[in-house]
Amino acid sequence: MNFNLSDEQKMIRNAVDKFIRNDYSFDARKKVLDTEHGFSRSHWQQFAEMGWLGIPFAEDQGGLGGGILDIAQVMEAFGTGMVVEPYLSSVVLAGGLINMGGSQAQKDALLPALIEGKLLLAVAYTERESRSNPVDVQTRAEKSGGGYVLNGEKAVVLGAALADKLIVSTRTSGNRLDEQGISLFLVDSKAAGVSIQGFRTMEGGNAANIKFSGVKLTADALIGQEGKGFALLDNAIDHATVAACADALGSMHSAMRKTVEYLKTRKQFDVPIGSFQALQHRAVDMFTAVEACRSMVLMASLKVSDTNPVERKMAVSAAKQFVGEKARLVAQQAVQMHGGIGMTEELDIGHYFRRLTMFCSLFGTTEYHLNRYADLMAAA
Amino acid sequence: MNIEFSAEEKAFQQEVRAWFTKNLPADLKHKTEIGQMLGKDDMIRWQRMLNEKGWLVTGWPKEYGGPDWTPTQRYIFDMERARANAPIGLSMGIIMLGPVLMHYGTQEQKDFYLPRIRNCEDWWCQGYSEPGAGSDLASLKTTAVSDGDHYVVNGSKIWTTYGHWANRIFCLVRTSSAGKKQEGISFLLIDMDTPGLEVRPIISIDGEHHLNQTFFTDVRVPKKNLVGPEGQGWTVAKYLLTHERTTIAGVADSKVHMANLKRMAHENSANGQPLMADASLRTKLAKAEIDLLALEYTNLRTLAATAAGKAPGPESSLLKLDGTAVQQKLSELGVELAGQYAWPWKADSVGPEEFAATTMRYAFTRAATIYGGSDEVQKNVIAKMVLGLNFK
Numbered sequence: 001m002n003f004n005l006s007d008e009q010k011m012i013r014n015a016v017d018k019f020i021r022n023d024y025s026f027d028a029r030k031k032v033l034d035t036e037h038g039f040s041r042s043h044w045q046q047f048a049e050m051g052w053l054g055i056p057f058a059e060d061q062g063g064l065g066g067g068i069l070d071i072a073q074v075m076e077a078f079g080t081g082m083v084v085e086p087y088l089s090s091v092v093l094a095g096g097l098i099n100m101g102g103s104q105a106q107k108d109a110l111l112p113a114l115i116e117g118k119l120l121l122a123v124a125y126t127e128r129e130s131r132s133n134p135v136d137v138q139t140r141a142e143k144s145g146g147g148y149v150l151n152g153e154k155a156v157v158l159g160a161a162l163a164d165k166l167i168v169s170t171r172t173s174g175n176r177l178d179e180q181g182i183s184l185f186l187v188d189s190k191a192a193g194v195s196i197q198g199f200r201t202m203e204g205g206n207a208a209n210i211k212f213s214g215v216k217l218t219a220d221a222l223i224g225q226e227g228k229g230f231a232l233l234d235n236a237i238d239h240a241t242v243a244a245c246a247d248a249l250g251s252m253h254s255a256m257r258k259t260v261e262y263l264k265t266r267k268q269f270d271v272p273i274g275s276f277q278a279l280q281h282r283a284v285d286m287f288t289a290v291e292a293c294r295s296m297v298l299m300a301s302l303k304v305s306d307t308n309p310v311e312r313k314m315a316v317s318a319a320k321q322f323v324g325e326k327a328r329l330v331a332q333q334a335v336q337m338h339g340g341i342g343m344t345e346e347l348d349i350g351h352y353f354r355r356l357t358m359f360c361s362l363f364g365t366t367e368y369h370l371n372r373y374a375d376l377m378a379a380a
Numbered sequence: 381m382n383i384e385f386s387a388e389e390k391a392f393q394q395e396v397r398a399w400f401t402k403n404l405p406a407d408l409k410h411k412t413e414i415g416q417m418l419g420k421d422d423m424i425r426w427q428r429m430l431n432e433k434g435w436l437v438t439g440w441p442k443e444y445g446g447p448d449w450t451p452t453q454r455y456i457f458d459m460e461r462a463r464a465n466a467p468i469g470l471s472m473g474i475i476m477l478g479p480v481l482m483h484y485g486t487q488e489q490k491d492f493y494l495p496r497i498r499n500c501e502d503w504w505c506q507g508y509s510e511p512g513a514g515s516d517l518a519s520l521k522t523t524a525v526s527d528g529d530h531y532v533v534n535g536s537k538i539w540t541t542y543g544h545w546a547n548r549i550f551c552l553v554r555t556s557s558a559g560k561k562q563e564g565i566s567f568l569l570i571d572m573d574t575p576g577l578e579v580r581p582i583i584s585i586d587g588e589h590h591l592n593q594t595f596f597t598d599v600r601v602p603k604k605n606l607v608g609p610e611g612q613g614w615t616v617a618k619y620l621l622t623h624e625r626t627t628i629a630g631v632a633d634s635k636v637h638m639a640n641l642k643r644m645a646h647e648n649s650a651n652g653q654p655l656m657a658d659a660s661l662r663t664k665l666a667k668a669e670i671d672l673l674a675l676e677y678t679n680l681r682t683l684a685a686t687a688a689g690k691a692p693g694p695e696s697s698l699l700k701l702d703g704t705a706v707q708q709k710l711s712e713l714g715v716e717l718a719g720q721y722a723w724p725w726k727a728d729s730v731g732p733e734e735f736a737a738t739t740m741r742y743a744f745t746r747a748a749t750i751y752g753g754s755d756e757v758q759k760n761v762i763a764k765m766v767l768g769l770n771f772k
Contacts, residue, residue, distance in 0.1 A: 001386075001687065263769060275771040284759040287698075292675070295677035298677055321667070322671070370667060377665070
């Protein structure tokens with residue numbers, strides 16, 4: 001038994017850390033934030049050249065053939081540097097979904113371009129009323145001629161303001177909350193009948209609301225089998241959730257370290273405020289939270305590929321619930337212990353606070369995952 | 381990264397499991413299962429069985445009669461021990477005094493005491509805390525004054541767990557009041573039947589007699605009973621803190637406790653439905669299980685480092701804090717599940733026998749965040765030693 005990273009994983013981590021140090025300082029990041037969508041084309045090309053966009057994909061597609069532990073190395077470092085480019089939504093979630101359930105033709109058409117940095121993807125599964133639950137799908141795709149016609153609406157779709165192509169969850173049969181009857185389609189974001197209203201999100205990235213009005217799709221736009229798309233979507237979201245937890249771990253670790261350093265240097269009443277036991281104990285609460293979250297990220301990384309979906313879902317929900325709860329604690333304490341300066345846009349602490357706050361409801365809220373875990377636990 | 385046990389470790393696991401299935405006496409299994417207290421005779425009987433098999437002093441090196449297990453084997457043994465509902469060894473002699481004697485004891489002390497601990501001829505208790513020295517242990521005042529070949533000991537020790545079962549006590553005593561308060565402390569072995577030594581019971585909030593106060597009035601102790609040099613008792617006692625503790629988090633027993641709570645929630649009902657159907661209770665159980673899972677992986681990280689011969693990382697410092705938090709949460713859920721069936725106090729009840737025992741477990745487990753360095757002291761230490769919040 002060992003928790004050692006492989007040489008390849010260490011190399012990835014070192015390379016991403018170096019990128020954050022050299023090219024993604026808090027000031028450099030500010031320039032990315034000032035762009036329209038929070039996106040730097042040159043950073044993205046750099047990711048492509050470093051091979052990071054190809055980590056989870058097969059070598060014959062141009063990828064590195066890595067797994068979630070490799071992705072977690074990138075994500076944790078991205079969390080430390082608060083990278084806003086849509087790696088999670090485009091590569092991990094959308095790319096991961098195609099990789100798991102796309103046809104060979106779909107993989108050939110999408111993955112090499114994604115890996116080279118020429119294509120951005122997003123998974124449009126959340127709706128106005130669906131909140132955390134990806135089963136709640138009202139967007140409809142109806143058979144028409146040899147293909148389908150798509151009507152409906154998706155809301156707060158991560159990375160969609162920039163995406164060239166969308167993977168859209170639709171209902172082709174069944175009732176609103178049925179797992180059966182959900183089908184996934186690949187839709188060009190420029191196609192007739194697709195209208196995208198992009199906006200920025202609290203952590204600096206992008207998202208969009210999307211309307212589909214009589215969008216015509218050919219039969220080969222279907223990903224996987226008709227009516228059986230949910231299992232694939234759920235699995236892809238679970239993998240992305242683990243990656244998001246690794247990102248949150250990076251942010252939490254940085255916020256904790258920076259807070260501890262501040263406690264050592266900030267003086268009030270002629271002494272460092274870190275000499276006060278009331279603050280020491282809360283700093284320890286932050287520290288223990290971060291270490292326990294590291295354990296949970298390792299646990300979920302090791303279990304997310306379990307072929308038994310119940311094992312997988314319980315592991316992922318346990319991690320998301322746990323890390324979500326601790327992310328809230330670390331984010332709030334980091335601001336509180338910095339005092340007034342922690343409230344300002346000019347300090348990084350508030351940016352960690354917003355990134356961690358968004359994490360808490362990303363891919364399902366803490367409560368959603370607690371309930372999902374509890375229901376599976378009770379049925380086991 | 382790989383968290384599978386090796387083929388040899390899995391074979392070992394099966395061997396241990398089979399032995400427990402075959403040999404654990406049914407009465408001890410039942411008492412452990414429902415969380416009832418074991419008597420001294422129960423403990424001695426069980427420890428002698430383990431010793432005969434060579435599995436009692438599992439943390440001791442081979443030369444002192446240990447089984448020469450790896451840290452991973454000791455972890456597996458503890459998991460199987462808990463899984464079988466076998467009693468946990470509460471022996472201060474095995475866990476605490478043994479390692480101290482191996483490191484600091486004279487040859488004569490090792491030759492005499494270690495086999496007696498292993499063969500359950502001696503029952504040791506610990507004399508550290510005093511009425512005025514709890515978390516601030518170094519302020520202890522029990523004195524040992526030199527008188528020829530003897531020390532004369534006066535004072536009192538408190539929270540002497542199973543002192544009423546013990547025939548010997550290892551104590552921290554003050555041999556000098558000069559210098560820093562840590563410097564005048566010595567580590568002394570005392571026979572409980574020495575004239576002037578008296579043990580008085582303290583009944584704890586679970587209604588049981590685990591604890592005592594021990595009084596020393598002109599108790600004469602031979603100087604050959606000193607462990608380590610005079611005045612070095614603080615260093616000797618601290619040695620135990622650095623001793624490998626891959627089971628300090630109590631994961632093995634908490635996993636069994638968790639499984640029992642879930643079973644209770646399925647087996648018992650309210651409103652004509654299993655308790656597990658209650659969403660609020662179900663999520664509380666789920667949250668406890670999630671916290672336990674995080675603890676288990678933190679523990680595995682420490683185990684993996686220890687097994688590889690490395691110093692455990694910073695994560696090991698939270699094993700006691702988080703481990704005891706989980707134990708307390710589980711025991712709290714126990715009384716919550718039992719509801720009013722937890723009320724009967726050492727009496728027969730209408731509810732399942734295990735419900736009445738939940739109160740005792742809940743009450744007794746409050747001690748977990750007080751003994752062995754309270755939560756608050758643990759946090760002081762982590763702030764200083766790990767986070768570097770150390771200011772003069």
